[in-house]
Amino acid sequence: MPGIVERVGSYISNQTEASPAYVRQLLIAAYRLYGLKLKYLKNPNLTDAKNYLGTVSMGCMVRPLAHPERQVLSSIFTPCEIFHAMGLYPMCAEQFATYTNGAYAEHAFVEAAERAGIAETFCSYHKIVMGGVVLGVVPKPLAIVNTSLACDANNLTFREAAERLGAPQYYIDVPYMPGEDAVDYVADQLREMAGWMQDLSGISLREEKLLEAAENSRRTIRNLRKVITMRKDRYVPAELTAELYEVLMTHNALGMPETLRYSRMLLRDFGKSESAPGRKILWLHTNPFYQGIVKETFNYKRDPWIALTEMCYDSLNSMKDSDPYRAMAHRTVYNSFNGPVTRRADRAVRMAREVEADGAILFCHWGCKETCGGSAVIADALESAGFPVLIINGDGVDRKNSSDGQIGTRLGAFLEMLEGR
Amino acid sequence: MIYTTCKYAPSELLCGFYEETERLDPSPVSFSCADGCAHPNLCGFAKAVIEEVLARGIKEMVFTDCCDAMRRTYDVLLKEKMDFLYFLPLPHKTGEREIRLFASDLRKFCSAYAAYSGKTFSREEAVLACLRSMETRERGTDGKHVSILGAHGGKLLIDSVRSTCPGLEVRDDTCSGNRSFSRRAVPDFETDDGFFKWYAELLLKGLTPCMRMYEIGGRTEEASEGIIYHTIKFCDYYSFEYADLKQKAEVPLLKIETDTTPQSSGQLKTRIEAFGETIGVNGMKHSQGDMTFDRSAKYIAGIDSGSTSTDVVIMDRQKKILGSTISPTGMSASKSAAEALGMALKNAGIKREDLGGIVATGYGRDIIEMEKRTITEITCHAKGAHFLFPGVRTIIDIGGQDSKVIRIDEDGNVAGFIMNDKCAAGTGRFLEMQARALGLTMEEMSRTGLEWKEEVQISNMCTVFAESEVVSLVAKDTPVSDIIHGLNESVAAKTVSLVRRGKGEPQYAMTGGVSRNEGVVRCLSDKLMSPVQVSGQSQLCGAIGAALMGIEN
Numbered sequence: 001m002p003g004i005v006e007r008v009g010s011y012i013s014n015q016t017e018a019s020p021a022y023v024r025q026l027l028i029a030a031y032r033l034y035g036l037k038l039k040y041l042k043n044p045n046l047t048d049a050k051n052y053l054g055t056v057s058m059g060c061m062v063r064p065l066a067h068p069e070r071q072v073l074s075s076i077f078t079p080c081e082i083f084h085a086m087g088l089y090p091m092c093a094e095q096f097a098t099y100t101n102g103a104y105a106e107h108a109f110v111e112a113a114e115r116a117g118i119a120e121t122f123c124s125y126h127k128i129v130m131g132g133v134v135l136g137v138v139p140k141p142l143a144i145v146n147t148s149l150a151c152d153a154n155n156l157t158f159r160e161a162a163e164r165l166g167a168p169q170y171y172i173d174v175p176y177m178p179g180e181d182a183v184d185y186v187a188d189q190l191r192e193m194a195g196w197m198q199d200l201s202g203i204s205l206r207e208e209k210l211l212e213a214a215e216n217s218r219r220t221i222r223n224l225r226k227v228i229t230m231r232k233d234r235y236v237p238a239e240l241t242a243e244l245y246e247v248l249m250t251h252n253a254l255g256m257p258e259t260l261r262y263s264r265m266l267l268r269d270f271g272k273s274e275s276a277p278g279r280k281i282l283w284l285h286t287n288p289f290y291q292g293i294v295k296e297t298f299n300y301k302r303d304p305w306i307a308l309t310e311m312c313y314d315s316l317n318s319m320k321d322s323d324p325y326r327a328m329a330h331r332t333v334y335n336s337f338n339g340p341v342t343r344r345a346d347r348a349v350r351m352a353r354e355v356e357a358d359g360a361i362l363f364c365h366w367g368c369k370e371t372c373g374g375s376a377v378i379a380d381a382l383e384s385a386g387f388p389v390l391i392i393n394g395d396g397v398d399r400k401n402s403s404d405g406q407i408g409t410r411l412g413a414f415l416e417m418l419e420g421r
Numbered sequence: 422m423i424y425t426t427c428k429y430a431p432s433e434l435l436c437g438f439y440e441e442t443e444r445l446d447p448s449p450v451s452f453s454c455a456d457g458c459a460h461p462n463l464c465g466f467a468k469a470v471i472e473e474v475l476a477r478g479i480k481e482m483v484f485t486d487c488c489d490a491m492r493r494t495y496d497v498l499l500k501e502k503m504d505f506l507y508f509l510p511l512p513h514k515t516g517e518r519e520i521r522l523f524a525s526d527l528r529k530f531c532s533a534y535a536a537y538s539g540k541t542f543s544r545e546e547a548v549l550a551c552l553r554s555m556e557t558r559e560r561g562t563d564g565k566h567v568s569i570l571g572a573h574g575g576k577l578l579i580d581s582v583r584s585t586c587p588g589l590e591v592r593d594d595t596c597s598g599n600r601s602f603s604r605r606a607v608p609d610f611e612t613d614d615g616f617f618k619w620y621a622e623l624l625l626k627g628l629t630p631c632m633r634m635y636e637i638g639g640r641t642e643e644a645s646e647g648i649i650y651h652t653i654k655f656c657d658y659y660s661f662e663y664a665d666l667k668q669k670a671e672v673p674l675l676k677i678e679t680d681t682t683p684q685s686s687g688q689l690k691t692r693i694e695a696f697g698e699t700i701g702v703n704g705m706k707h708s709q710g711d712m713t714f715d716r717s718a719k720y721i722a723g724i725d726s727g728s729t730s731t732d733v734v735i736m737d738r739q740k741k742i743l744g745s746t747i748s749p750t751g752m753s754a755s756k757s758a759a760e761a762l763g764m765a766l767k768n769a770g771i772k773r774e775d776l777g778g779i780v781a782t783g784y785g786r787d788i789i790e791m792e793k794r795t796i797t798e799i800t801c802h803a804k805g806a807h808f809l810f811p812g813v814r815t816i817i818d819i820g821g822q823d824s825k826v827i828r829i830d831e832d833g834n835v836a837g838f839i840m841n842d843k844c845a846a847g848t849g850r851f852l853e854m855q856a857r858a859l860g861l862t863m864e865e866m867s868r869t870g871l872e873w874k875e876e877v878q879i880s881n882m883c884t885v886f887a888e889s890e891v892v893s894l895v896a897k898d899t900p901v902s903d904i905i906h907g908l909n910e911s912v913a914a915k916t917v918s919l920v921r922r923g924k925g926e927p928q929y930a931m932t933g934g935v936s937r938n939e940g941v942v943r944c945l946s947d948k949l950m951s952p953v954q955v956s957g958q959s960q961l962c963g964a965i966g967a968a969l970m971g972i973e974n
Contacts (some may be wrong), residue, residue: 102881114922117661117667118660119652119654119660121462122543122660151489152489153659155633155658156657173512173513175522177510177526185518188518339507341493342496342499367657369655370461372493373494375460376457376458376459377500400880404893
């Protein structure tokens with residue numbers, strides 16, 4: 001028997017074609033309502049920081065959806081301090097897809113994209129965004145700004161969305177090989193984009209505001225890195241959805257004062273924790289936060305515990321440069337998702353060592369060639385360093401590409417295996 | 422010999438070292454190595470490259486940063502201890518900044534190769550190679566040709582098109598084909614730096630851009646006869662261009678998806694043949710084969726040799742059906758066809774020698790060992806459906822092995838068609854597997870599904886995942902009729918998606934084995950918001966069309 005959220009999702013799905021603007025309003029209302037629930041009816045299973053995280057994340061979705069005239073549609077790896085400093089609202093495309101799944105409405109969006117001719121094998125996050133664009137649920141934003149990092153889907157979705165929505169686009173090309181040449185090149189593009197955005201929006205970018213945003217990012221990164229050192233022997237309850245909220249905090253939401261506040265609260269939570277974790281899992285890539293068996297296994301559990309999610313770590317790079325453009329460029333170019341997969345594998349080993357993980361789970365999200373193609377290399381590196389690895393094939397946002405039964409058996413057996421070690 | 426995979430590979434620089442290059446064009450029979458050392462969900466070309474490198478023991482290779490799959494292929498091959506394996510970054514944009522950056526990366530590549538080989542780079546040789554690569558683009562001799570666009574199809578696809586449609590001039594405009602620079606002046610270079618900058622610009626701006634570039638203007642020239650658009654499963658780039666092209670193309674457009682292996686050659690052949698029939702290019706006629714038809718004879722036989730059943734219709738020249746039969750195909754298409762033809766003749770009360778001709782269609786049409794002419798099932802279904810349902814403009818055919826949507830004009834000619842790709846989802850096989858999981862026959866399934874009360878959503882379209890979902894629902898005591906309705910809805914949703922992609926329009930008719938499942942037909946009608954016609958003779962549609970083609974020809 002479907003529950004209330006499923007019924008609402010089904011209703012939304014049925015309305016997408018006839019009245020996309022109405023569906024957008026429904027989604028905004030639903031997210032606002034959920035944001036209020038998170039704010040006033042706190043989840044007792046989570047700490048203050050994680051509860052706060054939910055409300056911040058919800059705001060990052062509602063604001064750009066409700067104010068398309070200030071919205072900058074972006075990819076998850078786009079540095080957004082410039083937009084925060086200008087009072088614009090970046091809307092993370094991947095977050096949009098995740099929230100659509102949360103509203104049980106992804107099916108209609110995926111179908112619309114596939115009907116338009118987008119391949120079934122395309123990344124589901126991007127397919128949902130494309131579905132939203134095709135249907136007209138994604139409004140025409142002020143601008144689209146995206147990076148080439150970290151996958152081909154960025155080169156396609158945003159160009160196509162710009163064309164279909166008639167929105168201006170700025171494309172930030174991130175060179176494949178990290179290096180100082182690449183940092184200069186990306187910094188130049190960010191500077192150019194800032195000028196372009198001022199012309200487009202009529203809003204001035206005040207230098208002190210940008211410096212403040214960059215400083216917020218720097219401090220947030222410093223705090224979150226401190227938290228990582230505490231994760232090996234201190235337990236703070238986790239939840240799959242909250243892990244994804246944190247992915248947003250370590251990417252598009254970097255630079256916001258709320259994100260800095262979250263990092264401080266989290267540092268405090270870990271500082272207070274007296275509880276030791278059970279089996280510690282390093283989770284690589286995104287997670288299927290909606291999937292029953294995975295939720296049952298990990299949400300609010302001390303054992304097994306997701307000690308660290310790769311995507312909350314990939315951009316925690318140095319921002320030492322006093323020039324904010326170079327600092328943002330450095331963080332982006334040296335992201336562990338850039339360059340040969342050996343960089344990602346090396347960082348996975350470093351993460352596993354830092355938290356003294358018992359094992360790692362590598363989630364091969366449907367359509368992600370970057371992760372699927374490199375999965376064997378990453379798994380080899382971790383196993384050579386003594387960390388058992390489970391590779392799971394599934395989908396981060398599309399229910400139809402994932403099977404509870406198949407994932408449940410693999411997950412169960414892997415955790416039993418870790419118990420026996 | 423240095424091997425490359427992409428047209429942006431700096432082949433001319435390697436000529437500067439007096440080295441030859443070859444772009445790989447692999448077509449392995451399986452991905453047994455690549456699936457293990459990479460992942461099954463990687464594009465077929467990338468997996469084929471891994472197989473080829475391992476099988477041939479290739480030791481020197483240059484990759485360019487053209488797509489995710491090539492990045493990961495390089496990563497996987499790093500473990501193979503090749504003598505020279507290089508990854509060349511490639512900007513997505515083509516402005517001054519990018520040219521400078523790329524020139525610097527080309528110089529680094531040159532230094533790396535010089536250090537590896539101990540050879541000295543000759544700028545003069547590289548320049549000569551650039552001149553040789555200018556304006557070597559294939560063009561149709563009289564401007565009339567069919568263009569293959571999209572992702573790398575290679576020799577396998579081109580040969581398949583040429584052998585299926587002899588006389589058709591084919592141009593390879595895929596991402597790996599037709600590499601040639603637009604002509605431009607060569608300045609006198611005083612230093613290597615000047616040359617690298619010029620060569621960087623030549624590569625970035627002198628080639629027809631592939632879809633991974635940010636600026637993609639000038640990609641699609643109008644092909645005078647038609648376009649075969651090729652995509653590879655798990656290659657993202659080209660479905661986007663196809664989505665755009667199918668709205669704009671003014672010539673017939675055929676989409677083909679392969680995985681670079683020679684599998685599914687039957688499906689490929691059917692589509693290309695039907696495309697050839699649609700465009701009637703270079704005098705290509707609908708029917709092929711060796712049989713001379715006797716125009717004075719009264720009767721024609723149409724045989725539809727499908728994957729599940731072999732259907733035969735005997736028709737007289739007044740288009741009256743005199744006899745027919747539907748029998749299982751079994752292990753031998755040829756034997757089944759001979760037996761089915763015998764039965765149909767018996768039903769019609771005529772002898773084999775009274776037949777003026779036989780037209781065969783379906784997957785087994787070329788395998789059947791008898792004198793005949795052959796026509797693809799696309800054309801025959803169109804003809805047959807027009808005969809059964811004269812007002813129909815869109816035929817939805819869901820058979821055991823595939824599903825297709827055919828648009829027809831007022832005379833029953835094919836106006837366009839689309840088929841699903843190498844997947845059981847949404848086909849008769851999908852329902853058969855679920856019926857087996859429920860312990861029902863197909864007839865019981867069809868009947869029971871009409872008694873549903875509550876909506877049940879089957880979210881998985883993958884046959885295997887859906888089966889485990891069905892088992893879970895049964896375990897939760899969900900009524901079987903509701904589960905079947907959920908399955909019917911799921912097949913209908915998949916089919917409607919195909920109808921929309923194929924630009925289907927009312928009136929609709931359904932043929933093929935699944936048309937006997939009333940539940941699916943009802944769900945389809947609801948989703949299309951238009952009645953879907955079926956006929957007791959729907960399953961004979963292909964055979965009827967074949968017989969009609971025999972009479973009309």
